[in-house]
Amino acid sequence: xxxxxxxxxxxxxxxxxxHLPCNHSxxxxxxxxxxxxxxxxxxxxxxxxxxxxxxxxxMASLAIAEDRKSSTLILHRAxxxxxxxxxxxxxxxNTGKLIFGQGTTLQVKP
Amino acid sequence: DSGVTQTPKHLITATxxxxxxxxxxxxxxxxxxxxxxxxxxxxxxxxxxxxxxERAKGNILERFSAQQFPDLHSELNLSSLELGDSALYFCASxxxxxxxxxxxxxxxxxxx
Numbered sequence: 001x002x003x004x005x006x007x008x009x010x011x012x013x014x015x016x017x018x019h020l021p022c023n024h025s026x027x028x029x030x031x032x033x034x035x036x037x038x039x040x041x042x043x044x045x046x047x048x049x050x051x052x053x054x055x056x057x058x059m060a061s062l063a064i065a066e067d068r069k070s071s072t073l074i075l076h077r078a079x080x081x082x083x084x085x086x087x088x089x090x091x092x093x094n095t096g097k098l099i100f101g102q103g104t105t106l107q108v109k110p
Numbered sequence: 111d112s113g114v115t116q117t118p119k120h121l122i123t124a125t126x127x128x129x130x131x132x133x134x135x136x137x138x139x140x141x142x143x144x145x146x147x148x149x150x151x152x153x154x155x156x157x158x159x160x161x162x163x164e165r166a167k168g169n170i171l172e173r174f175s176a177q178q179f180p181d182l183h184s185e186l187n188l189s190s191l192e193l194g195d196s197a198l199y200f201c202a203s204x205x206x207x208x209x210x211x212x213x214x215x216x217x218x219x220x221x222x
Binding site: 032034036038042043044045046051087091097098099100101102103 | 112114133140143145152154155157166168202208210211212213214215216
């Protein structure tokens, strides 16, 4: 599983969009990019995943670079409830194991 | 609520003891995963079971073992406990091998 690099922390204002970057320069062609988040005192929660194309769901959007060496998780309108640690994970799918890095701690200011 | 249940919520025990953590996956999920989260190591994958069979192993110590039963619930056994085993232990489940994982609320283990 390829290593991912994320900023340690980011800040956003409530109701503004947030772009959380992730670098995964050693990703292999069949690895998926998964994002999970962990709210305070809770277990991680699945956010979104993709392989090559950009993806949207009710929680967020995932923009994947053409060379797949980086991706960006987009929260369209941050709320206070989105304050969490966001983990970007590359995932081979041969086994189910998720290798978590340090993640990005997102603070949302009212 | 993810649908994954873990018991107990909290566990306090002494060094050298043995404990068992229990996980019930979401209805219909065949895969169960165990993760450990400590302050210094972050979230670490321990082990995965799929339909009763061990599927993948991560950084699981030899003092730790797990199994998945025919009704698909899983247990993580931790023995000869050390202070450093104090952590949050999460169970997750998924439908298959490469689907999104749903995490339980965790068991907080404190070893004194």
